[in-house]
Amino acid sequence: MSKRKDVAKLAGVSEATVSRVFNNVDPLREETKRKVLEAAKQLNYQPNAIAQSFARGKSGNIGVIVPYLPKVRLLSTHYFSEILSGIGVKLAEHHYNLLLLFQSPNEPKDYVQLFHSQKVDACIILGSSDTPGEKEEIQRLHGLEHPYCLVNQTFSGEPFHSIDANHYEGSYEAVSLLLQKGFKRIGFLNGPPVFSNSYERLAGYQAALIQAGVTAKPEWIFQGNYSRTSGLQKAKEIGPLIGGEIDAIYAANDRMAIGLMQGLQEQGLIAGKDYALIGYDDSDVAKIVHPQLSSVHVPLFEMGQLAADTVLTMLKQGVTDTIHKRLPVTVIERTSI
Numbered sequence: 001m002s003k004r005k006d007v008a009k010l011a012g013v014s015e016a017t018v019s020r021v022f023n024n025v026d027p028l029r030e031e032t033k034r035k036v037l038e039a040a041k042q043l044n045y046q047p048n049a050i051a052q053s054f055a056r057g058k059s060g061n062i063g064v065i066v067p068y069l070p071k072v073r074l075l076s077t078h079y080f081s082e083i084l085s086g087i088g089v090k091l092a093e094h095h096y097n098l099l100l101l102f103q104s105p106n107e108p109k110d111y112v113q114l115f116h117s118q119k120v121d122a123c124i125i126l127g128s129s130d131t132p133g134e135k136e137e138i139q140r141l142h143g144l145e146h147p148y149c150l151v152n153q154t155f156s157g158e159p160f161h162s163i164d165a166n167h168y169e170g171s172y173e174a175v176s177l178l179l180q181k182g183f184k185r186i187g188f189l190n191g192p193p194v195f196s197n198s199y200e201r202l203a204g205y206q207a208a209l210i211q212a213g214v215t216a217k218p219e220w221i222f223q224g225n226y227s228r229t230s231g232l233q234k235a236k237e238i239g240p241l242i243g244g245e246i247d248a249i250y251a252a253n254d255r256m257a258i259g260l261m262q263g264l265q266e267q268g269l270i271a272g273k274d275y276a277l278i279g280y281d282d283s284d285v286a287k288i289v290h291p292q293l294s295s296v297h298v299p300l301f302e303m304g305q306l307a308a309d310t311v312l313t314m315l316k317q318g319v320t321d322t323i324h325k326r327l328p329v330t331v332i333e334r335t336s337i
Helices: 004-011 015-023 030-043 049-056 078-093 111-116 132-143 167-180 196-211 228-241 254-265 284-288 300-317
Strands: 061-067 097-103 122-126 148-151 162-165 186-190 221-223 248-251 276-281 294-297 324-327 330-332
Touching: 004 015, 004 030, 015 030, 061 078, 061 300, 078 097, 078 122, 078 300, 111 122, 111 132, 122 300, 132 148, 148 300, 162 167, 162 196, 162 300, 167 186, 167 196, 167 248, 167 276, 167 294, 167 330, 186 196, 186 228, 186 254, 221 228, 228 254, 248 254, 254 276, 254 284, 300 324
Parallel strands: 061 097, 061 122, 122 148, 148 162, 162 324, 186 221, 186 248, 248 276, 276 294
Antiparallel strands: 294 330
C-alpha cells in the first residue's frame, strides 16, 4: 500500500505539500496540485480519512437533510435522486463525505445541534416547508452563521441561503404552450401550499391565463401532495370534467401527472387524444410512459451541485452575503399534448 512519502517522492514535493493538497487547507499552485494528484492516482494512494479530518479541524461531513415519509421510497424518486447525485459528485471532488440525515415531518427541528455535536461542517436541506417550526429553526441556523443551503424552497421576506429553479417561469411557459395549441380550459393539479414552488407554479399558471385573456375558474384548480397516488385519486374528480369543463391539464410534478394519466386511462380517456397533459420535473419516467409525457425540465442535478458548491465556498471563505440563485427551466413537448 502506497504511503504519503511515496506520493511526495514521485511528485517531487514534500510530504507536507501532499498533506496540504489532500486536506485543502492552504492555497497551492494548480501545477503543484496536479502533480500530486497524478502521482496519487498512479500509486493508487488513498489518504486516511481520520487524519484528514484532524488536519482540517472538521468532521469532513456535509449533512444532507431529507424528509422521512413512511412507506415512501423517497430516494428512488427522480427529484431526490438527481439532487443527491449532484451533491455527491461535487462533494467527492473536494474529498468531503455526504452524511444523509432523515427527518420525520413531525420531529422537532434542531439543525443547529448537528453543528454543536460536530457531526457536520455544513448542511444542505431538502424538502423544507414554510411552517412555523421549520422557519424558526432556519432563522436560528442563519443567525448563528452556520454554513447551510436550502434547495428548492424559499421563504418570502427571509434572507435564507437557497438554490432554486425558476418555477414561475416554467409554469408560465407550460400553460402558454397549451394556450398556443388552442386549449383554453386548462386545469391545474398543484402540490401543498407549504412549498414555495407550489405557490410559484400557481402564480405562473394564473399569469399565463390572464395574459391570454382567459379567466381561471376555481373549479379548475386541484391539490395533490406530489405523489403518484394523489394524481390517481384526483382522476376521479377530473375525469368527469374532461371534454366539457376542462380540455387540458397542467400538473405540478410528473409523479402526479402520471398517476392522473393512469387514472384517466381507466376511464377511457387518453392523454394527447381526449385531453392535453403537461407535467413538471422531466423525470426519466416521462419518456417511457405511453403516451410520452410533456414536462418542464428542471436541472435538479445541477441544483445539487450548486448547493454543494455553495456550502463548500462558505466553509472556505466564511458566510457573508445571502446567497440565492435560480436556475432556468425548459418545457419539453412530447405526445401527451
